[in-house]
Amino acid sequence: MSDPINASLQSALTELEIQRKEVSGVRIKSYSFIAAGIGLAIIGFLFPGLLIAAAIGGLALLITGIVFLSKATDKFNSYRHEFKQRIIAAALKTIDQSLELEYHSGLSEQAFINSRLFAQQPDRYSSQDQIYGSAGKTRFSFSEVHAEYKTVTQTKNGRQEHWHTILKGIVFCADFNKNFHGLTLIKPKDIGSALGAWITDKIPLFSTSGKELVKLENPDFDKTFVTWSSDQVEARYILTPAMMEKLCELDSRCRYTISASFTDSCMYIAFPLDKDYFEPPVFKSLLDQTTLNEDISLIRFMYNIIHQLDLNTRIWGKE
Amino acid sequence: MILAALIIVVLLIAGIVIYNSLIGKKNQVTNAFSAIDVMLKKRFDLLPNLIETVKQYTKYEGDLLSKVVELRAQANAGNLTNDQKLNLDKQLTSSVKGLMVTVENYPDLKANQNFLQLQSTWAESEEQIAAARRTYNAAVTDYNDAIMMFPGSIFAGMMNYQPMNVLANTEEERKNISAKELFNS
Known part of the structure; x- marks a missing residue:
């Protein structure tokens, strides 16, 4: 991101940097006490003559460390709150005045399920950092989402739970510029989905989900995605040749293949990501704006989707 | 003996699957054309309103309007073949596009809510x-x-299924629909 961060943002960063230093100081203290406590405990085990003294000393250090850790957590929560309210919220305004952040809320689990982006229902779900606003005529929002499902295996030691990620990343939702009634899904083309599509195509008896495979003409799109829809014509009405090209272009800018769905008059896009965004650094200076610039780049990227996909063109009877 | 019976059963099932699949694919083509038909009907139904609205505001576009009226009459005549319908739609698209261009000369019409909705x-x-x-x-x-590839080609030959022609892409399908072109040309 190359655009300048305005002066008020700069002064807020300078103020928050003091808070950050406090948080990192308390954290370092707490870690040091805990480490010293563990060290003493080890000494106590190695030298049985010192066991009682080491146990008492170690315990005292551990308790002090935990007290400091709890203090650090409180301080961090306050720092995090300030960072999101003052820095991220102000950064949003540098992109568009309509953008707002609600960092405590995110995409609800029901909305995530209703988006139909993933067939797997989550067993554990969390979402935060909802950013919403308008780009021209189009309202949109996006949130960080972490959805997982559970599998249980029986081993000789008993039941073992395994958690698998459905999505860790961002779900973007925008009001679509055309009227439609059904469901259209665009999934990354991996071996599993390609095989499923092939079987459904060759032996239609296996198609039980009420969705049909949509064979589209764009070879790049077809190479990257598998498309399913409840209505073949409607899928092509949504996925015009231009839209397919734009989705391919959008995908090429992402590290992991995106998924998209069109349902309930909205367009949803899931972006799998490696890291959490909009979180303040603790052991790295706030004045080094690398982290913030990454956050702003992401917001700008999401904001620009509306223009990139031409969602503001409202000539098809939908205002 | 059992093996032979098994082979016959497998071949029979494969035959039924291929036969049904070919019929399914042919029906899909028919259904797909029905969808075009429905859309064309919907478009033809827009014409009376469009003509009436434009008529109220424009005074000098008689030729264009009468061309559209004439095409609409043809569309309503019924008994049209698929090719005739598509050809009619092509002419209509071009005429209405012409009409939209002339709307630029009539600011009152351009601002009319009914017209904007129709547009x-x-x-x-x-x-x-x-x-x-x-x-x-x-x-x-x-x-x-399906009918050209083996083993579908064998069944297609027996069922007398012939290859069909795809519809040539219209100019509109090839390019991106631009709001600027549609409304401000």
């Missing part, structure tokens, strides 16, 4: 027809592949 519904129907044509072409390609 966006027309654009919507244009995209829907383009989508239906693409669906038809996909169904035809699927059908042609």
